[in-house]
Amino acid sequence: MTTGGTDLVLELREVTRVHGGGANAVHALRGVSIQVWAGELVAIMGPSGSGKSTLLTLAGGLDEPSEGAVLVEGRDLGTLSRSELAAVRRRQVGYVFQDFNLIPALTAAENVALPRELDGMSARRARREAVRALAEVDLHDLADRFPEDMSGGQQQRVAIARALIGDRRLVLADEPTGALDSTTGEAVLRLLRARCDAGAGGVLVTHEARHAAWADRVIFLRDGVIVDETGPPARVESLLGLGAEQ
């Protein structure tokens, strides 16, 4: 770890991302700094065009910043070779998308095991890990089911199990409840929250406040700049004073 603390899962340092150049340059992000610690769920809220999806692709090593640095568990992604970067994406970062992105021809367990197998693990061991990961999201009964035979909520749980299989401690979720009804969406957020409580660091990108409210911190993005942030969570006195406060 180069950042001192062992629990800093993701760090963006003064990250700027410019698309295009000259007069047509679009600043998707301007000097954004964010830290995400293990055990923490951070929500990024903003309207479309505010830079939140750009932020997520940078955090996952799918794109490079024009300026600044992105560090995943202390490693500056900008200093890594192509294959090292691919390994970080495979072993350290998990993604959850709005449309689940499961492979239709594979069962739930096979979908979850896939990143491990790609990483060279034996099929049998990968399956064992996958079944365990599915149990953690309450889907142990559905390991051999295909995505088309599962509800949207169940598919998203599979995607979360896949995102966190192995030692991966960073989950990046892009509007993960966008395709779900309100109670199913809430169950997915509850699960994401529980996975973070169990030690993962999570970044949740959303334009819905009700979803962002599951996070420990909510960061507001406008035109590529952080304009505000809710403070540290769990102000017990405010919870207890609910009736009087409102």
Add this chain to the structure above:
Amino acid sequence: MSIRNGLLALLEDGAMYGYQLRAEFEARTGATWPLNIGQVYTTLGRLERDGLVVPVESGDDDDGHRRYALTPAGRAEVTGWFHTPVARGAPPRDELAIKLALALTVPGVDVHDVVRTQRTSTVRTLQDYTRLKVRADESGDLAWLLVLDSLVFQAEAEIRWLDHCESRLARFADRPSPARTVARQPAAAEQTSVRR
């Protein structure tokens, strides 16, 4: 909200003392709307006057408190309440809407800043409600969960409205606003209209 209907509904479970009614009311709504015991007894008095409840004979406790039960008319009132939609009459005075409306015209006030500050604060409140929901869910308290859901959706609506205000402000900033220009700088506004 009518405490009257709430108390009547609670009496469907059987006769109760005023202090029991108060405790039940608060327990079932998560103490979101605290009642004082005076309100409870005043309301019970009116309900008795209107023939909707009756004191239970020989129902006094050691301190002389009386137990109340529903009358058939009271029971009909409860049924009617549950089957009638809550009327949303004249909108209640909304401090935030008034504040934003005034922030637009009072000189020296940055309306964007008002919107931003409010949104962060309301999201924080929403985070608090969400944490309470987790606890309520763990303890299986369905009634309290429903009340919290209601608070969550109200807070969410406010945040959506604030987002909407922000984009409307941005859109308005891009076009000349004769009415406001006139109010602030008559001379400049006249020049603009002459030019047209």
